[in-house]
Amino acid sequence: MTAPAPAPATPLLDAIAAPADVKALPEDALPRLAEEIRARMVAVVSKTGGHLAPSLGVVELTLALCRVFDFPADKLVWDVGHQAYAWKMLTGRNARMDTLRRFGGVRGFPFPEESPYDAAVGGHAGVALATALGLASARDRRGGQGHVIAVVGDASLTNGISLEALNAVRHTTERLILVVNDNGMSISRNVGALARLFARQLAGLRYNRIRAAAEAAGHRLRLSRLRAFYRGLKTLVKGALLRHRAAIFEDLGLRYIGPIDGHDIPALCDALRAAAGGRVPVALHIATVKGKGYPPAERNPAKWHGVGPWAAEPHAPGPKAALTWSEAFGRALRERALRDPAIEAVTAAMRTGTGLDAFFRDLPARAHDVGICEGYAVAFAAGLAAAGLRPAVALYSTFAQRAVDNLMHDVCLPNLPVLLCLDRAGVVGPDGPTHHGLYDLAMLRALPNLEIHAPATRAGLEAALDAALARTGPTVVRYPRGYAPEGPAPRLEAPEGAPLVLALGPTAFWAEPVAKALGLGLETVERVKPLPDFVRGLGARPLITLEDAAAAGGFGAAVAEVHRGPLLILGWPDRFVPQGSEAELRAACGLDANGLRVRIAAFLGALPGGRHG
Secondary structure (H helix, E strand, C coil): CCCCCCCCCCHHHHCCCCHHHHHHCCHHHHHHHHHHHHHHHHHHHHHHCECHHHHHCCHHHHHHHHHHCCCCCCEEEEECHHHCHHHHHHHHHHHHHHHCCCCCCCCCCCCCCCCCCCCCCCCCCCCHHHHHHHHHHHHHHHCCCCCEEEEEECCHHHCHHHHHHHHHHHHHCCCCEEEEEECCECCCECCCHHHHHHHHHHHHHHHHHHHHHHHHHHHHCCCHHHHHHHHHHHHHHHHHHHCCCCHHHHCCCCEEEEEEECCCHHHHHHHHHHHHCCCCCEEEEEECCCCCCCHHHHHCCCCCCCECCCCCCCCCCCCCCCCEHHHHHHHHHHHHHHHCCCEEEEECCCCCCCCCHHHHHHCHHHEEECCCCHHHHHHHHHHHHHCCCEEEEEEEHHHHHHHHHHHHHHHHCCCCCCEEEEECCECCCCCHHHCCECCHHHHHCCCCCCEEECCCCHHHHHHHHHHHHHCCCCEEEECCCCECCCCCCCCECCCCCCCEEEEECCHHHHHHHHHHHHCCEEEEECEEECCCHHHHCCCCCCEEEEEEEECCCCHHHHHHCCCCCCEEEEEECCCCCCCCCHHHHHHHCCCCHHHHHHHHHHHHHCCCCCCCC
8 A cells, every 4th residue: 555644634624513514614615625534534544444435536525415405404315335434524523533443433334323414324335215215205294394315326326226216216205316426436347338328428518508508598488389499409409418318317207417527516516406496306417536636546446445554553464375265266266167168257346355356357258247236146147057057146245135035036946056155254344234244144044955155264165166066056155354274174172972162164263272272172164054964963962153143043053953962152142243353343242262261161061060061
């Protein structure tokens, strides 16, 4: 990365306690405030890590929103919420921004429990417009007058839920503002027909100026024939200059305004006031630069979309030759695809995050990035599999939650050989509860025909992929964030009948020192469904299960279904786990070495006849 960002002087920003303070500033002070916000943002993220480029791109928009609307009486919903750092600074959280994404600190996404200014949680893409419609419908029913604004960016408009909501706008409310923040990016470059449509629209800036002049002239016309002529001229101008590119909104009943320069505060304020004064829902299309104001992020917005702290104390990530789980998966899948022409890769705007860059580079005809559409990715893979191919769908565990129905209906029911690879399974640290991959096992374990693997090492991952590619039915392989251990998985011998720890996947490395200290046996388990035969043959001996997943309904629950003896299930608790480092979260939830030792010792001490039962 670059050098650590120095702490900036931000006198204007420091004086802002609420959006109303932004209204009170003279207009000529706003560019300076925007500079201070960006400097503060870079300084904070250099220490905490976070989603830098998206938030840098919407500073002027955030200021304009604060100038025009009255928050929190008016409601603002961010999609995706990683755009909202400036919003947090201007809504009373600036003094605590140095705690961003840290345990007990400011959350990385909008969260109503954190602030009354946050109208909704904003961690997953595609839901803001639907949520805003619900807020607007409730307002209309109660006779309220407040505005509801949804800011949709980073390709979230192409998400299926966004399109479903767009279809519902006109028959749900007459007063809603949709701000389309168009920066041409999700995390990587946008894909698909809608992305190309918006890109072409940005070439039509002339249309809005001509339309405004035509409307001004049209309103002066009184005779019906002249009004009809004006309407025809308006249609002709729109067709000639935009070739009906705005029609996707206007045919759905929204007035289209744009494209507007998303870094021109006066123009944004004028457009937002026009949108607020209308009697129909409005789609305001703005063009922004992702990473605006920070040259490294402007040059490479994908790299700076989400970054780790670059001003933190240096630490060794592990052995020099070690691969991350994502890298190990991507390399292994590519190697197998080079040997087997039936293998295809599918991902949802996460080709880099899931380790598929080399696959996309070397096998582009067999690589599919479908955008932020996880359900579609799985259903599309079902079609590939039905045609005789072997698709591997790589998703983050937290985002795969949105494709559970497609996995059941389109893959498991017809028993198709789709491989679903779940990256970032388990806790993921500072992104917090919206991004922890804790619920995949509980959600998926009940699906018939599905096999579920949880490898503990890089060798285990490759073995799981081979097993999946040899099956005629669907398979899930889950693995965590971080580095994939090399070498064998831990195993500790114990006398027959003695208490035994069954650790799922990489949690065997958590359990090994504790099991040694307590004199327990340890077995690494790398398959959840079906359970390995040896687990079913353990008789009534005391067992302790450990998993990097929610304890409710997961691996331990699967063991409980077949085990006849005493059982202690250790996993993440039945509550949302907050943000923080893995070490902090494990300590807080009793899953660090000390917590495991205390809980296991208490279990052993309660056994009839003492720890050996």
